[in-house]
Amino acid sequence: xxxxxxxxxxxxxxGRTFAEEAGIRLKDTPQPxxxxxxxxxxxxxxxxxxxxxxxxxxxxGAGMKDARAMADATWQQRVDALGEGGYRRYDxxxxxxxxxxxxxxxxxxxxxxxxxxxxxxxDVDRLRELLTEVPGIGPTGxxxxxREVQGIWPEVHPYLDAKTLQGAERLGLPKDSRALARxxxxxxxxxxxxxxxxxxxxxxxxxxxxxxxxx
Numbered sequence: 001x002x003x004x005x006x007x008x009x010x011x012x013x014x015g016r017t018f019a020e021e022a023g024i025r026l027k028d029t030p031q032p033x034x035x036x037x038x039x040x041x042x043x044x045x046x047x048x049x050x051x052x053x054x055x056x057x058x059x060x061g062a063g064m065k066d067a068r069a070m071a072d073a074t075w076q077q078r079v080d081a082l083g084e085g086g087y088r089r090y091d092x093x094x095x096x097x098x099x100x101x102x103x104x105x106x107x108x109x110x111x112x113x114x115x116x117x118x119x120x121x122x123d124v125d126r127l128r129e130l131l132t133e134v135p136g137i138g139p140t141g142x143x144x145x146x147r148e149v150q151g152i153w154p155e156v157h158p159y160l161d162a163k164t165l166q167g168a169e170r171l172g173l174p175k176d177s178r179a180l181a182r183x184x185x186x187x188x189x190x191x192x193x194x195x196x197x198x199x200x201x202x203x204x205x206x207x208x209x210x211x212x213x214x215x
Contacts, residue, residue, distance in 0.1 A: 014198045024036055033114065035056065055081075059078075070101075167196030
């Protein structure tokens with residue numbers, strides 16, 4: 001099958017973004033952007049993505065949907081929500097990181113990640129650098145955030161980092177971010193990135209894609 005057919009099959013079988021899985025309706029407003037950042041912190045750890053997603057839901061369910069609510073929660077309240085989501089291995093350290101991150105975001109950006117975007121002024125490398133200054137967000141977390149946010153922050157598109165390119169290689173797709181991005185509509189890029197990540201992490205995804213394409 002053609003590269004475009006492979007990309008369509010990937011979207012059908014594994015193209016749900018991680019934000020969608022976590023119940024985040026991503027748009028350019030403070031709360032969903034903050035929830036995406038928290039999800040990026042959680043997904044950065046060596047833990048199953050499904051656990052990180054469920055934990056993001058648990059934190060939101062406990063009312064910690066923005067930086068102010070996260071900062072105002074006690075350390076134990078954060079630990080409890082993390083535990084509810086199954087994030088027990090990293091709960092104590094992550095509770096501290098989330099509290100520190102919320103404080104930094106409030107102090108530097110008024111809790112609004114759009115101000116971080118403004119500071120980067122269209123420079124994606126600078127935006128990535130600013131993200132890594134947030135406690136709990138390293139290079140991996142910054143990549144996770146940027147892969148998902150590219151659908152609403154046009155200057156980030158296309159954001160298909162080294163990990164997505166591993167997935168592309170496994171599927172026999174081009175190992176070039178711009179060539180990959182041309183295989184789908186612009187607003188589908190976050191879903192493509194999510195599918196490619198799943199392909200990079202799980203060899204069975206390639207078989208699913210072949211089946212989805214009727215190959």
